[in-house]
Amino acid sequence: MQGVKKIYACDLNLGEEVEELKSLYTREALQRKLLYNELQELRGNIRVFLRCRYDSRSQCCLKFLGDNEVLAPNSKKPFTFDKVFSPKSSQEEVYEDARAVIMSCVDGYNVCILAYGQTGSGKTFTMQGPANDPGVNVRSLKELLNVCEQRENVTYNLKASMIEIYNETVHDLLSDTVNPLEVRAQGTKIVMPGLIEMQVKSLQDIDQIMKLGSKNRSVAATKMNSQSSRSHLIFMVTVEGQDKTTGACSTGTLTLCDLAGSERVSKTEATGQRLVEAAAINKSLSSLGQVFTALKTGQLHVPYRNSKLTHILQPSLGGDAKACLFVMVSPDIENLSETVSTMQFGSNAQQVQLGQAKKNISNNPRGS
Numbered sequence: 614m615q616g617v618k619k620i621y622a623c624d625l626n627l628g629e630e631v632e633e634l635k636s637l638y639t640r641e642a643l644q645r646k647l648l649y650n651e652l653q654e655l656r657g658n659i660r661v662f663l664r665c666r667y668d669s670r671s672q673c674c675l676k677f678l679g680d681n682e683v684l685a686p687n688s689k690k691p692f693t694f695d696k697v698f699s700p701k702s703s704q705e706e707v708y709e710d711a712r713a714v715i716m717s718c719v720d721g722y723n724v725c726i727l728a729y730g731q732t733g734s735g736k737t738f739t740m741q742g743p744a745n746d747p748g749v750n751v752r753s754l755k756e757l758l759n760v761c762e763q764r765e766n767v768t769y770n771l772k773a774s775m776i777e778i779y780n781e782t783v784h785d786l787l788s789d790t791v792n793p794l795e796v797r798a799q800g801t802k803i804v805m806p807g808l809i810e811m812q813v814k815s816l817q818d819i820d821q822i823m824k825l826g827s828k829n830r831s832v833a834a835t836k837m838n839s840q841s842s843r844s845h846l847i848f849m850v851t852v853e854g855q856d857k858t859t860g861a862c863s864t865g866t867l868t869l870c871d872l873a874g875s876e877r878v879s880k881t882e883a884t885g886q887r888l889v890e891a892a893a894i895n896k897s898l899s900s901l902g903q904v905f906t907a908l909k910t911g912q913l914h915v916p917y918r919n920s921k922l923t924h925i926l927q928p929s930l931g932g933d934a935k936a937c938l939f940v941m942v943s944p945d946i947e948n949l950s951e952t953v954s955t956m957q958f959g960s961n962a963q964q965v966q967l968g969q970a971k972k973n974i975s976n977n978p979r980g981s
């Protein structure tokens with residue numbers, strides 16, 4: 614009898630211990646998330662990286678001054694970014710700097726990576742890259758799969774979708790049908806009813822999804838008599854995690870955007886369909902700039918709804934989200950005016966370091 618009592622007491626103690634460990638664990642997980650968030654907020658929620666394309670045939674007209682500054686010819690003041698990558702930089706180096714931000718989607722954050730720049734500046738190379746030297750997309754998905762596998766205490770479910778925005782119309786690139794998708798706000802989320810989401814369990818799944826998406830994209834481009842550089846490509850990954858110990862669920866998203874070429878099209882060049890394309894691109898990219906400006910100046914109204922692009926990106930820009938903007942430039946002196954305008958766009962976003970300040974403003978409207 615005594616023995617049974619002892620065992621029973623022991624069992625009770627164990628139960629208590631498990632409960633205590635559970636709560637300690639939950640607290641620790643929360644703390645980790647908060648600390649990471651704080652660190653990112655100190656650094657700014659939008660990090661801006663400049664990368665100059667490599668070209669074996671021409672000299673680079675830009676001067677790279679250390680890790681953060683780049684000087685354009687005939688100008689005295691350099692542009693400053695979180696990091697600048699010269700033409701010699703490798704895909705690994707570029708990925709390494711965006712890595713921490715990307716991986717925070719595993720902890721339930723909305724993360725967005727954007728590549729902005731004129732056509733031919735290396736956006737697709739940086740985001741997708743060739744098979745033997747993959748870019749940010751493939752590297753981050755590979756690592757996401759690894760991290761999800763290694764964390765034994767959490768069950769993860771990864772889903773991917775791929776869309777294209779052409780002339781302010783959203784197309785599902787994983788679907789055979791050409792019906793445009795509608796974009797709706799649902800609380801803090803954005804939903805596109807009917808959007809296909811595919812399970813990602815292995816590297817082969819990623820490969821298949823990417824192949825299907827790019828096949829559908831080129832079919833659509835041929836039908837519309839357009840080029841891929843005239844549309845925005847968005848690859849979205851949802852990471853759902855459930856903690857095996859506590860049962861707590863988290864949902865993070867990783868949104869990877871290869872934006873349409875930012876070059877200004879001359880008036881004589883742009884007629885008919887090209888004029889419509891240029892106007893749609895201009896509208897969405899300038900809306901993106903306006904969103905950065907509104908976030909930067911702590912405006913209470915951020916004009917996300919001015920374009921399909923910014924509407925879809927709303928949950929991943931601002932608030933608790935983390936974003937990396939790659940501003941991509943050409944090394945050629947002939948492209949200098951586009952290069953400077955791209956660097957100005959990046960510089961505008963670079964100063965969005967006010968995630969914390971914006972929060973203070975909205976929490977404390979009288980500013981007291």
Ligand SMILES: Nc1ncnc2c1ncn2[C@@H]1O[C@H](COP(=O)(O)OP(=O)(O)O)[C@@H](O)[C@H]1O
Nearest residue numbers: 666667730731732733734735736737738739842
């Ligand atoms: N860092 C780089 N190193 C080597 N080749 C590059 C690099 N960046 C771009 N390229 C090459 O330059 C060309 C234009 O790049 P691309 O990524 O297609 O530009 P964009 O998508 O901005 O129009 C492609 O042939 C690409 O392979």
Ligand SMILES: [Mg+2]
Nearest residue numbers: 736737738842
């Ligand atoms: Mg491209």
